Amino acid sequence: MNNIEKKLLEKIVDLHSTPSGAFSIRKNGVLQDKSSTKEIEIIPKKNKSGIDIKIKSGTQNKSVHIPVIITIGGLNDIVYNDFYIGENCNVVIVAGCGIHNDTCNSSSHNGIHRFYVGVNSHIKYIEKHVAEGKGSGEKILNPVTKVYLKENSTMEIETLQIEGVTSSVRKTQAILNNNSILKIRENVLTDKNQTCKTIFDVKLNGYKSSVDVISHSVAKNKSYQEFKSILYGNNECFGHVECDGIVLDNAQIISTPMVCAKNSNASLVHEAAIGKIAGEELVKLMSLGLNKEEAENIIIEGFLLG
Amino acid sequence: MLEIKNLSYFSNENNPDKEILNDINLTLKKNKTYVITGPNGSGKSTLAKLIMGILQPTNGSIIFNEKDITTYSINERAKLGISYAFQTPVTFKGIKIKDILNIASGTQNDFGQICDILSKVGLCAKDYINRPLDNTLSGGELKRIEIAMTLCRKSILNIFDEPEAGIDLWSFDNLIDIFKSLKSCTNIIVSHQKKILDLSDYIIVLKNGKIEKFGKKDEVIPFLENKNCARLVRSI
Numbered sequence: 001m002n003n004i005e006k007k008l009l010e011k012i013v014d015l016h017s018t019p020s021g022a023f024s025i026r027k028n029g030v031l032q033d034k035s036s037t038k039e040i041e042i043i044p045k046k047n048k049s050g051i052d053i054k055i056k057s058g059t060q061n062k063s064v065h066i067p068v069i070i071t072i073g074g075l076n077d078i079v080y081n082d083f084y085i086g087e088n089c090n091v092v093i094v095a096g097c098g099i100h101n102d103t104c105n106s107s108s109h110n111g112i113h114r115f116y117v118g119v120n121s122h123i124k125y126i127e128k129h130v131a132e133g134k135g136s137g138e139k140i141l142n143p144v145t146k147v148y149l150k151e152n153s154t155m156e157i158e159t160l161q162i163e164g165v166t167s168s169v170r171k172t173q174a175i176l177n178n179n180s181i182l183k184i185r186e187n188v189l190t191d192k193n194q195t196c197k198t199i200f201d202v203k204l205n206g207y208k209s210s211v212d213v214i215s216h217s218v219a220k221n222k223s224y225q226e227f228k229s230i231l232y233g234n235n236e237c238f239g240h241v242e243c244d245g246i247v248l249d250n251a252q253i254i255s256t257p258m259v260c261a262k263n264s265n266a267s268l269v270h271e272a273a274i275g276k277i278a279g280e281e282l283v284k285l286m287s288l289g290l291n292k293e294e295a296e297n298i299i300i301e302g303f304l305l306g
Numbered sequence: 307m308l309e310i311k312n313l314s315y316f317s318n319e320n321n322p323d324k325e326i327l328n329d330i331n332l333t334l335k336k337n338k339t340y341v342i343t344g345p346n347g348s349g350k351s352t353l354a355k356l357i358m359g360i361l362q363p364t365n366g367s368i369i370f371n372e373k374d375i376t377t378y379s380i381n382e383r384a385k386l387g388i389s390y391a392f393q394t395p396v397t398f399k400g401i402k403i404k405d406i407l408n409i410a411s412g413t414q415n416d417f418g419q420i421c422d423i424l425s426k427v428g429l430c431a432k433d434y435i436n437r438p439l440d441n442t443l444s445g446g447e448l449k450r451i452e453i454a455m456t457l458c459r460k461s462i463l464n465i466f467d468e469p470e471a472g473i474d475l476w477s478f479d480n481l482i483d484i485f486k487s488l489k490s491c492t493n494i495i496v497s498h499q500k501k502i503l504d505l506s507d508y509i510i511v512l513k514n515g516k517i518e519k520f521g522k523k524d525e526v527i528p529f530l531e532n533k534n535c536a537r538l539v540r541s542i
């Protein structure tokens with residue numbers, strides 16, 4: 001692996017060497033390397049690109065890393081990854097895509113991830129998207145995440161898109177069964193002319209199922225972000241969506257919430273607060289000796305990574 | 307060390323302009339402690355914000371150690387050694403207490419150093435160091451951290467705006483000790499508390515945006531008492 005590839009891997013999955021445990025590394029549209037363990041099996045798909053990740057029931061405190069890197073222009077990569085998670089598991093899945101494009105041709109990655117989470121399992125899914133490169137070629141990332149939660153299961157999703165992604169459409173769909181819990185924390189930074197659209201579609205079908213979505217977004221320069229969420233409360237359930245945004249310069253953020261209570265015991269809340277950096281936060285940090293730009297950066301960093 | 311000349315601040319949020327501070331003249335000496343007192347709305351916080359550069363005066367100038375800093379930005383003044391503990395502490399999203407103390411100190415403190423800083427304001431570091439500086443902290447906790455930040459700055463001019471607000475009685479003496487220990491710097495404390503007035507060298511009484519009285523503690527305290535300001539000078 002060359003230096004650019006190593007740096008990308010570090011950025012997206014915080015890996016400095018081959019991970020211990022199960023992993024799969026995809027580079028420029030092909031599976032580069034993979035490793036299964038006795039509990040977590042990684043099987044390449046036969047008729048399309050992608051892998052099946054099978055996690056045995058009872059797998060505890062294990063992790064899977066499935067990074068994707070793209071270091072060329074003109075590649076339109078589509079990959080289908082399906083996670084079949086047994087019962088009573090506790091597993092961390094670390095994914096992410098890094099694009100380094102020095103060319104004038106666009107490259108894109110479309111990762112379609114489906115998670116079938118078994119009864120009583122607890123999954124943490126961490127996904128980081130970054131893009132870099134000197135070329136004018138666009139760097140496009142369109143992740144689709146589909147989550148099916150069985151009874152009493154929990155999935156925590158943490159996503160971060162921080163640098164250089166020219167455009168992205170991020171779709172997350174989830175169907176929750178009885179007593180299942182979905183927690184999502186999404187952090188997005190856009191700059192220059194970048195655009196990012198996020199769509200959450202969550203169906204709370206199960207009795208006492210609950211979802212909590214917290215989205216923090218920062219839009220700089222002339223960038224544009226759209227946040228859409230649709231919650232369906234189809235049972236006695238609880239749903240909360242919070243869209244918190246900071247707009248700077250000439251950027252725009254548009255938030256459109258939709259909550260559909262289809263059961264009188266569904267409790268659904270949507271909060272959205274979008275505005276510039278609070279003046280008093282800047283003033284406080286400047287009174288501690290930081291200049292305006294340093295203060296802004298600290299506030300944004302805390303907001304996205306804190 | 308600090309000279310305030312013909313300083314006025316008119317708010318232009320209302321029409322006609324509202325005079326919030328009118329022609330303030332003050333000369334503060336090095337390494338002395340000044341208490342500013344006066345009724346609510348008399349302009350105490352406005353004066354503090356003008357000194358820190360958070361507000362720009364309508365007229366007049368501010369001279370700090372012989373330098374005219376009237377047009378200096380907030381951070382330039384901070385770098386010259388002026389520090390301000392806000393009356394209402396600011397909260398953030400995702401900034402931890404240790405982060406803000408590191409920013410205030412201008413260096414990365416280790417656990418022991420953060421512990422020393424927080425214990426001065428009566429907080430136990432291990433409970434607080436990784437907590438976010440947000441509204442999950444109580445008013446009194448925020449106020450203590452606000453004071454801790456100012457102590458970290460090791461400034462030559464410290465301004466504390468109603469530092470006792472929200473601090474419980476038990477910790478109040480602790481707070482007094484902090485101010486007593488601040489010797490090789492100039493302090494301005496906005497306060498109504500008798501014990502704080504007692505530890506000052508000089509007292510400034512503001513009323514309706516003007517200086518009603520400025521003098522040594524020994525002459526101003528009787529003045530306040532004679533004026534039947536018992537309500538103002540609450541003893542604790």
Ligand SMILES: Nc1ncnc2c1ncn2[C@@H]1O[C@H](COP(=O)(O)OP(=O)(O)O)[C@@H](O)[C@H]1O
Pocket residue numbers: 317319320324326344345346347348349350351352353
């Ligand atoms: N931005 C502002 N616009 C208009 N009036 C203000 C503003 N800030 C403060 N004031 C008014 O100025 C006066 C002085 O306020 P302040 O300095 O906060 O008083 P103190 O700290 O002595 O209680 C008050 O009457 C207050 O309502």
Ligand SMILES: [Mg+2]
Pocket residue numbers: 350351352393467
């Ligand atoms: Mg005040």
